[in-house]
Amino acid sequence: DNLDGMVERGYAGQSIWDWWRLPDYKGPRYTDYARANASIGINGTVLNNVNAKATSLTAPYIAKAAALADVFRPYGIKVYLSVKWTAPMELDGLKTADPLDSQVAAWWKAKADEIYRAIPDFGGFLVKANSEGQPGPQDYDRTHADGANMLAAAVKPHGGIVMWRAFVYAHDNPDDRAKQAYDDFKPLDGKFADNVIVQVKNGAIDFQPREPFHPLFGAMPKTPLMMEFQITKEYLGQSTHLTYLGPLFEETLDADTYARGKGSTVAKVIDGTLDGHKLTGIAGVANIGVDRDWSGSIFNQADWYAFGRLAWNPDLSAEAIAREWAAMTFTPDPKLVKPVVAMMMGSREAAVDYMTPLGLAHVMGTGHHYGPAPWISDLARPEWNPVYYHKADATGIGFDRTKSGSNAIAQYAPPVAKMLADPKTTPEKELLWFHHLPWDYRLKSGETLWDGLVHHYDRGVAYVADMQKTWESLRPLVDPERFAQTKAFLKIQHREAKWWRGASIAYFQSIAKRPLPTGSDAPAHDLDWYKAQDFPYAPGNP
Structure with a gap:
């Protein structure tokens, strides 16, 4: 969500965050949002767009984030912020954003301390760097690990984490775009701090109707990886196409990387069991807005629901989840549930057929x-x-x-x-x-x-x-x-x-x-x- 209320890749109206009235007025929908997420096990929310504005880290906006954190806390939901790499330069006039510069590291430590004074249970930072024009450590001939570790040191005393996105491709790299994230991150395996988790999209391009699983899954055994799914349907009909994403999520989680032989599924990579990681996660690019149905259509709610259910039990079937959702959303009458579930289960494949077969x-x-x-x-x-x-x-x-x-x-x-x-x-x-x-x-x-x-x-x-x-x-x-x-x-x-x-x-x-x-x-x-x-x-x- 952007600070002006627009939701990038959002198809359900404006952002539900009323930044203008926060922190003084906390509308009832914030509580409804927290309850809905908690009901399906979602335990964190990143409040702002990964294409972040430095303004999100100013004192007035930290106070606004703190007000939301106060609403979410009783429901077990932590608040996170996306950060812009050049915030020290934009907000306080530093001459550089080099992660190995001591002044830069000190700035981020002070900023983290400021945030934690306002939000004691703040979750940490999400970072999009050196991707699609966003600045990052590579601008200073540093690695993604150099950048992530500097931020990780700033939040570690408070128990915070850094989620560092692996969605990278460069305008000056002539190689296949599908290879670039692997080429950037594979050599850094084992070089990230223990409170950094690398966030990897389900496929190597960008939330397509179908993509093979990302080759980074299984390729970085010394580094915890988290999944990034898109719940909003940027490439799948946006808000008006009935394309249930449960089968897409299930297909990806069940994919076998063979990293440690047969059965090394993507689900086992991200839940930490394959390589013994304790820091684990799964992220969903949300489809929430001010529309009365929250998600742009009734059936788009099923994608939000499926994401939460699979986050905690990746062995669930998309069909079983669809049955749960249909029965709770409409009626448990099998005369409705059976045909609705049948519609849902073939709908994503239909979109693949008419879009990208x-x-x-x-x-x-x-x-x-x-x-x-x-x-x-x-x-x-x-x-x-x-x-x-x-x-x-x-x-x-x-x-x-x-x-x-x-x-x-x-x-x-x-x-x-x-x-x-x-x-x-x-x-x-x-x-x-x-x-x-x-x-x-x-x-x-x-x-x-x-x-x-x-x-x-x-x-x-x-x-x-x-x-x-x-x-x-x-x-x-x-x-x-x-x-x-x-x-x-x-x-x-x-x-x-x-x-x-x-x-x-x-x-x-x-x-x-x-x-x-x-x-x-x-x-x-x-x-x-x-x-x-x-x-x-x-x-x-x-």
């Missing part, structure tokens, strides 16, 4: 990430362009991350790397993430890659149409207000799924030069029409 990724409109734009190729940095990720050309489609390409597969444990080296043994759902393949490559179904791609788009649209029919059949079992909202949002989702399908097929067909398979309709518009769509005021865009 067979391992495609990051083909969304740039900036706001709303809607399809696989044709964009003219932005300043290569990795900002969708064409960078799909690499479609006359010969085929996909990003070659094998030895003949970027060799990103080498960042995984040998059994995983061996599986991913061959398209025949690569899971088909991740095929084009790791391989550039001919349009006529034969899938396991026997159909060509081109035909299979089109059929995935078709299947995704059809699933949304089926959800509309299912929901309509449940009208007698749902109150009119929530029924009407969900019906309206499913209508939007169906329209946008068809838009995704049409735009993607129109673009890729212009490159593949192949006819549509029998039974698949042509896109509703020509490619120029799809390219002309413009959304200057899409929500959640910083």
